[in-house]
Amino acid sequence: MEDKWPLVSIIIPTYNRANLIGETLESIDNQIYKHWECIVVDDGSTDNTKVIVDEFVKNNTKFSYLSRPKSMAKGANSCRNYGYEKSKGLLINWFDSDDIMHPRKLEIQVGHLESTKFQFTVCQTLVFKHHIDNIIGLRCGKIYSKSFFGDFVTNKIKWLTQAPLFKRQFIDAHMLRFDETLSQSQERDFFIRVLDIVNDYHYDDTPLVYFREHNDSISHSAQTKDMLKSNFKVNYRALDIYGDKLNDSEKKVLKKGIKQVLKKTIQNKYFKLSNEILKKMYFHLSFRERLKIRLGVLLLKNIGKGDVLFN
Template identity: 45%
Template sequence: MNKTDLISIIIPTYNRAHLIGATLDSIAAQSYADWECLVIDDGSTDDTAAVVGGYVAADARFQYHERPVDRPKGANACRNYGFALSKGAYINWFDSDDVMMVDKLAKQIDVLHSEGTNYCISQTMWVDKESGEDIGLRASAILSSQPLEDYMCFTIFWSILAPLWRRTFIEAHALQFDERLQQSQEYDFHIKALAIDSKYSVIHEPLAKMFKHEHNISHNWLYSDAKVTSNIVVKYRALKGYHEQLSLQGQVKVLEMVTLLYKDLLTMQRFAMAKYAYQTLLGMLPYVGVGRLTKFMFSIKVLVIYYSYRIFGKGYNLLKPISVE
């Protein structure tokens, strides 16, 4: 095996014994053979270790590791730990409930070789877990003329499994997953990468399948303080860190996303988290290029809707996102 072409596939997992077999089967079936697959267990209590152990025994390219106890629980710590253990010149983070098309690695590394870019994004197909039927693309587009802004605003999008990265790019810029986040961590990571280099290679063909099931379509995260906080923090950091690279419309769109989340929290009567969102909205305003009067009126309405819900339990239309022509 030529280590200069070795691809490291890094998979965090937690209690996925019933799902991870299909993921590992798709990796074993890759037409490109120079890979290692590191499964990092986040403390599973099911048969994950035994299932993965079978693959390790059958194929030395598979590895099973447990997240060290001195690292915080969560997929982000597992991804960072897996990267530290990996030896490949190319990196593909992946999830333990999705599958690769047989030529994913081969096609992406060929493009990176030929185009010399730092990473290659491929399309992803949504698949219904129960029926096995293709539902459609994960996102309608993965390329635009302003990828940082359009990714930040969800005009283009890809998930963790889509990119193949050059290790040199990740190491040169010390890119890591924020281990404090419990939501929007992929979004955060990809924004940081795009802010450094937005000239990536693209394969519009779906090279991975993402299964849509109860756990990845649930809105229960809105009831988790940690996940709501993570979502808000990432949007705030994105706007603060990169507002100068965004158009006014892009700045307003990022503010709008937190505004709508704030209103959802109010309708759910999650007032403590709504207050946190309210404070964050005020902190985001300096990074939005609208006039002082517009900012003042917006901040007043943010406060009015809060007390309207606290007192009357209604008032959704009292606050509308800032609009720009």
């Protein structure tokens, strides 16, 4: 029966998730759709993550455990790319090691791709805290619009790494990989590049992913210099490369995001980074915007005020 359906490769980067990854892998093991492989790529865990994963590998050969090669940069993106290179599936689902799959996720999404000509399909995501029964709500109210490129760039629609199921031929045809220089906003960057390519995509408002909200997740941790740099890079890339696809209102949203990153770099005294941002943004700002930002930088550096000038 399995041979009649495409193999799905589920690729999971992990780092020190011994307390959570077991629940994630159990949700994969419980998938109604059975023709899958799950590749866990460890980013150098120092806890018992390997022990937990090895138990699943021992009980089910569909699971495999790999370590990120030392020749590759540390980070989840390298693990995602490495796992992809080792995968064999015609369909690809990147997933995270602290989240949970609905039992029918693969069944429903494979069905969508088999019955349509779309290159990928996206599902809804529910947020939970502590326990899957403690549902907080949807991660984002909308995952599709007719103006999907501009609306995704401006966060009017949104989904995370776990939600889409891709056709491998699409990923290979466009040489899509996660940017290994990014420590945050990597999925946003990846999906902006994806949406620039396609004319449309399939979506299903059924929640098939459970996103775990906890203090150790990247989205809830304090922003480091590298994270701020990554956020700037993704927003600037969208503005600089895809500006001709965006209207003035959408460009304004990107500029505001960049200004907020600039403000945080100054507040954290990352002055070299703030100067790099100012230099790159120079030709994307009007004369009035430049004066306003320069004044804001001056005030924030010297008296700790001027926040309003970054809006």
